[in-house]
Amino acid sequence: MSDLVSPEDNEPRSPARAARPSLWLTVLSLTAFVVLIALGVWQVERRAWKLALIDRVEQRVHAPAQPIPSRAAWPAVSAATDEYRHVSVSGRFLHDRETLVQAVTEEGPGYWVLTPLQRADGTLVLINRGFVPSERRDPSTREAGNPDSQIEVTGLLRITEPKGGFLRDNVPQHNRWYSRDVAAIAAARDLQNFAPFFVDVDAGSQSGSGPIGGLTVIRFPNNHLIYALTWFALAFMLAGRLFVTFGGGLFRRKRFVHETAGGSNASTRRTGSDAGTIVEST
Structure with missing residues (x-):
């Protein structure tokens, strides 16, 4: 018995339809x-x-130092409008209430020394006086660098760093600090009327054997x-x-080949009533 073949079975399937x-x-x-x-x-x-x-x-960094924002403007201080402003502030340091915050700088591992500065109007500004290595974390090793008189410092205004450092939370009850969280430090040191920001001192603000200033990384x-x-x-x-x-x-170009019905290759290319015209994709 001869096989029955549908005419459609002999026709090539469209490549575009097959790949769609x-x-x-x-x-x-x-x-x-x-x-x-x-x-x-x-x-x-x-x-x-x-x-x-x-x-x-x-x-902001290279502008002349300007006084810090007034107390009335403190609630409006933000990173967008004020951070890294070059500012100046004067007052007396409260060295007995300093806080050490762990830091890694170009000088190596150690601590930032944050000390409240009391201004003439009684308000306080937390000053990052700079960096000390671990062997100088005890205040008694750097008493000569702790001025007691009225002093003016210049530096960069910085925004508070709440909650802690990367993967490390501040632990105030154990005096372990990994970020400069102004509100938390003020609470731990019983500070009132404090500014909601801190100031990183310039290199020129260093005195004697005090902390190394001017290490702010921008x-x-x-x-x-x-x-x-x-x-x-x-x-x-x-x-x-x-x-x-x-x-x-x-x-794709198409090549049209015309074969007469009786041509030698006609029967091998296609059979049927339309064997005279063959379309091939190239």
Whole structure:
């Protein structure tokens, strides 16, 4: 018995239809493309914001020192408008209420020495007098560097650092400090009428054997351009893949071969009433 073959079985299947993905995969790919482009644009905007921030901070740091904000303005002090401002403040240090905060600096591991400065109006400003190594954490080892008279210090206004350092919480009851949390330090040292910020002293504010000032690190990582290029590159790679999948067949040339019904190769190429015209993809 001879096999029965449907005419459709002998016709080649369209390559474009065979390669066409499912609807959900198409939607997912287009969504991914839009998300990648949006991420790239967001990183470009973030880069512009970071460059503006760096410019503002540079201007604040190198500006002449100005008096710290007045007490009435303290509630409005913020990182956006005031951090790293070059300021000056005068008063007397309360050395018996200093606090040591663990630090790692270019001088090595040790402590920041935070001492309240009492101003003429009775308000207090926490001053980060600078860095001391571990062997000088005892105040008796640096008494010569602790001025008792009225003094003026200049430095950079800094915003409080609440809750602790990276993966380490402050433990006031055991006098272990990992961040410069102004409110927590004030509570632990029974300080009243204190400013909600602190001041990192300049290098010129160091006296005798006192702490080493001027070690404030001002660094703003700015990798947004690399991130933006990465997102855009992934988006265009995906777009290229989508073009190959959906648009590749539109650019395929077709070769038309005309064979007479009685040609020598006609029977081997196609049988049927339309054997005279053959279409081949190239």
